[in-house]
Amino acid sequence: METLLEDFISDEDLKTCEKLYNDELRRGIRNPKTKFDYAWCLIRSRYPADTRKGVLFMEDLFKNGDESARRDYVYYLAFGKCKLKEYSSANRYIKAFLEIEPSNRQAKELQEVIQKRITREGLAGAAIAGGIVAVVVGTAFALLKK
Amino acid sequence: MRTISRTDRSRDAVRCTTMTESGPYNYSYIFKYIIIGDMGVGKSCLLHQFTEKKFMSDCPHTIGVEFGTRIIEVAGQKIKLQIWDTAGQERFRAVTRSYYRGAAGALMVYDVTRRSTYNHLSSWLTDARNLTNPNTVIFLIGNKSDLEAQREVPYEEAKQFADENGLMFLECSAKTGDRVEDAFLETARKIYQNIQDGNLDLNAAESGVQHKPQTQNTLLGNIQDKKESCNC
Numbered sequence: 001m002e003t004l005l006e007d008f009i010s011d012e013d014l015k016t017c018e019k020l021y022n023d024e025l026r027r028g029i030r031n032p033k034t035k036f037d038y039a040w041c042l043i044r045s046r047y048p049a050d051t052r053k054g055v056l057f058m059e060d061l062f063k064n065g066d067e068s069a070r071r072d073y074v075y076y077l078a079f080g081k082c083k084l085k086e087y088s089s090a091n092r093y094i095k096a097f098l099e100i101e102p103s104n105r106q107a108k109e110l111q112e113v114i115q116k117r118i119t120r121e122g123l124a125g126a127a128i129a130g131g132i133v134a135v136v137v138g139t140a141f142a143l144l145k146k
Numbered sequence: 147m148r149t150i151s152r153t154d155r156s157r158d159a160v161r162c163t164t165m166t167e168s169g170p171y172n173y174s175y176i177f178k179y180i181i182i183g184d185m186g187v188g189k190s191c192l193l194h195q196f197t198e199k200k201f202m203s204d205c206p207h208t209i210g211v212e213f214g215t216r217i218i219e220v221a222g223q224k225i226k227l228q229i230w231d232t233a234g235q236e237r238f239r240a241v242t243r244s245y246y247r248g249a250a251g252a253l254m255v256y257d258v259t260r261r262s263t264y265n266h267l268s269s270w271l272t273d274a275r276n277l278t279n280p281n282t283v284i285f286l287i288g289n290k291s292d293l294e295a296q297r298e299v300p301y302e303e304a305k306q307f308a309d310e311n312g313l314m315f316l317e318c319s320a321k322t323g324d325r326v327e328d329a330f331l332e333t334a335r336k337i338y339q340n341i342q343d344g345n346l347d348l349n350a351a352e353s354g355v356q357h358k359p360q361t362q363n364t365l366l367g368n369i370q371d372k373k374e375s376c377n378c
Binding site for chain 2: 010017036
């Protein structure tokens with residue numbers, strides 16, 4: 001799963017998808033399939049701005065896209081949010097997915113990664129908070145001594 | 147500024163995990179594989195049987211792609227296989243095509259109990275030929291060989307198709323595990339032979355093969371130093 005999260009699409013492939021999507025848009029065609037392809041490519045981009053745009057597209061597809069592809073949209077929403085380090089919303093999406101398909105191995109693997117990262121971020125956050133507390137207490141003591 | 151240092155740290159953390167799980171560069175080559183074929187032929191089950199030595203009885207349709215690795219040995223050389231397992235559903239076809247590039251081996255799978263999956267092989271083969279390089283080893287796999295009573299595609303027929311198209315071929319069963327290893331290993335042997343024969347340019351990014359030369363040892367030392375100092 002970590003490999004998938006770190007695997008970036010080539011600029012060439014991204015451009016091809018983008019062109020297809022824009023061409024259809026210009027001709028007034030609204031094809032959820034093309035939009036999904038483009039959204040997936042965007043999510044796989046090395047640039048967070050692209051990934052963010054891809055997530056927005058997936059959110060739109062979830063509301064207005066193909067009913068039968070909803071599980072795919074939700075999975076990629078979790079995947080995209082995880083790439084963007086927005087772990088709590090990633091976790092919400094993957095939980096929603098697992099409520100419908102509790103034994104899906106791919107989704108379980110993604111959830112594991114998300115939860116591992118939440119714990120890690122939590123620890124880092126606690127360490128930073130701990131550091132701040134130490135500084136504040138230290139300063140307070142220093143001031144008292146004066 | 148803080149964001150940058152945090153990214154660096156998480157990157158180190160990832161590297162450390164990899165180190166502890168697989169040991170530092172205990173292989174001399176990396177081969178990239180893709181698994182392709184219609185949905186429901188058992189691509190993910192083959193991968194799982196190969197990497198975990200277990201059969202998944204309840205296997206949902208793959209979303210997009212999955213990834214698996216295993217280190218094998220060919221002619222005394224340790225080789226790490228990086229296997230990309232693509233979704234067979236038509237709706238993923240456009241995007242899964244982007245994973246073909248730079249594959250050293252392509253496992254093209256059909257289901258011996260469903261003729262339609264065999265009939266679609268020419269379309270999969272066209273994709274494989276167009277999107278990989280001329281030296282990519284394409285291995286045809288007839289899966290579910292344990293279901294002899296339901297067989298719809300005779301062995302001889304598929305063998306002939308393989309011969310006509312210059313493909314390697316075998317039938318196997320992801321369920322019983324029969325000949326699954328052979329499919330992955332024979333592909334690797336063929337790729338390795340191509341390297342020995344000088345047919346593969348290891349410097350080309352598209353070859354799907356990475357060589358880990360001896361000089362890695364110095365790099366290895368650096369990484370291990372880092373391992374000591376990182377907090378993971």
